[in-house]
Amino acid sequence: MKTQAKFAILGMAVLLAAGWAHAQGKISDGIVKIGVLTDLSGAYSGNVGPGSVLASKIAVEEFGGKVLGKPIELVSSDHLNKADVAASRAREWIDRDQVDVVTELGNSAVALAVMNIAAEKHRMTMVTGAGATRISSESCTPTNVQWVYDTYALAKVGTLPLVESGVKSWYFITADYAFGHSLENDGMRFIKEGGGKVLGSSRYPFPGNDFAAYLLAAQSSKADGVAFASAGADLQNEIKQANQFGLTGKQKIVAMLMSITDVHGVGLDAAKNMHFAESFYWNMDDETRKFAQRFYKEAGKMPTALQAGQYSAVLNYLRAVEKAGSDDVADVMKALRAMPIHDAFARHASLRADGKLIHDMYVVSVKAPQQSKEPWDYYNIVKTVPGDQAFMPLSESKCALLKP
Template sequence: MARQGTRARGWSGLGAAWVAACLGLSAAQAADEGPVRIGVLVDLEGTYADIGGLGAVEAVRMAVEDAGGSVLGRPIEVVSAGGQNKADVAASIARQWYDSGVDVITDLPSSAMALAVINLANEKKKLALVTSAGSSDITGKFCSPYAAHWTWDTYAMAKGTGAGVVKQGGTDWYFLTADYVFGQALERDTAAVVKASGGRVLGAVRHPLNTQDFSSFLLQAQGSKAKILGLANGGTDTINAIKQAREFGLTDSMQLVALIAFLSDVHSLGLKVAQGLLLTEAFYWDQNEETRAWSRRFFARMKRMPSMTQAGAYSGTLHYLKAVKAVGSKDPEAVMAQMRRTPINDFMTHDGVLRPDGRVVRDMYLFQAKTPTESTGEWDLYKLVRRIPGNEAFRPLGEGGCPLVR
């Protein structure tokens, strides 16, 4: 069942319909006059709970507070629920939310969930801001005029980490891949970058989501004689794979490369295990005064530093609310057009651009996990290797196969 935050007074979807009937208004007009409602569809207990979860819900609430708690003289409501990382569960919740007056749904931790909700957004003509899921297909063949892909994607991770490792001499790759949409896209995008950069892919093995025992998969990787093990998975799968690879001594012959890893993953692993790990992120709490100030606010509420997807949930929500205010309406086409017209500027993004395919283009960053002796505190985990300009990090607009791009 959906967990719902404190509701401000306002008409429900049925109330809006009743008013429309009484006053002769269209259903669309009545819906546009109600409160602004934001749904945060997260992973509460599974693989991606630490990178989004309740922290993403809190980040959205922070954005609502910073927008003043209301817009166009109407209250802003936030509802939240756990989608169990299942497309059918996510679609069911999203349908209920859209039908009851939710204007935009955000977070969406798995690519399967995100694609299911985007399909509904198309049907309902409502908005979806994907701030956690990563498949580059979201702005490729599945792009939507009602969706934005906010924080990162598999192409950017492949460009940032994959190309960087090949340049450092890591040319022979083997992939350990989560066997669903996200993992497959991450392997595909990284393999293309590795080959284009002069490297070789010697093979891959795929594992189910939420795998506890990686021993058989790691033995297959070791048998490939590759020098680089690319982890095309995420969350607790990445954490468990790294831990077990080190326990089995795999790191004596192969370098581990986390193609998608988050601050919470490195924190969970500890620097003794994670030291030297290369990873690409859109945000790190200790980059500058702006990132530190916002992150300290978040820490005061959640007692942990934010992930890039939690920062992205704030960024996407605030940009959406600014667009609603600018156009004087919740109309999804008008709001999305305004979001595309307006540069994205906040603590994590400077002069970001929302493209016609739904991709937000911003700078990305290649980081390396510090050694225990380099760290000065619990959350002092990264050192910057390279800033990657947005036009280099993300796939060129015309190469994704998005039917919206002419």
């Protein structure tokens, strides 16, 4: 009897130990490390940058600071909008510092460079700030997700309703690099598919300051709509200068990618009545307001869609690690694709096989100054576009991961 009791106790101890080990999960080096590689000082720093670092911090704090009993550590760095700088930092983070996931990557050239390095080293990337469609199409990798938007969705949601409303002829002013080209190409496609036509385009070297020549070319084209395929500080300068040249009175100015920070920067009087595609608005409902007020408390401004998307990406990465019981990238990717995704940013969301997060998008219009009832009350949501209507269908994707 004594021997049987000893075996029974020993067996119970083994089971308890196994259960405890499972609850703790498999964390490769005893810590989950998240690297936020972003534009901290350049043209896009207002849309991502310090705000994306803060959004990541909020997600970690909301999750509880630990996952599977192990601490979560956040590191950040400035990629200076240079792919070589980003690639060097990513290699250093992965090889020396054991970073598990590199995220934000708010520049398409940067994202494309870093996601390939991460795939080679069996680490994860979560692109929240870069929008080139190829990131989850022909350049997709098995360890990358594109979380917030792409130029296909921005162009489709941002141009088709305007073409249908009578803005039939267009002229593009485009940032001359991967993101700008992708936004221009996708925009031209949907304008033509909607029955419109493109009269011309001008490409400027990024970053830009003086847009006079490009704006005069757009003005002389007499196009119904002038599309700015750019973002951040460049976009704000374009809008201000377009007002100075009088384009806004005769032609429809369309931002292919605009954020609430851009609206704040140029002011409601300059931006009023502009329509564009958005993926988040802070004043949409109780969930968005709760996150936004937490962000505002530390940042002194409301979050952009890209910053809200960064919060969502980090939060769901941690949820996936917990669900998988592991920080191994294959386990995390499998968990992300299987689990429901809903938070202050992501609505009706799911992660596809090509790594693209499919979620609701919105057509918004900028309020006139007299319509705004409180600070940062800038948008009217004109239309909600379900993700399966906004994003590229899998049938059009060139992602090799979709092949049998």
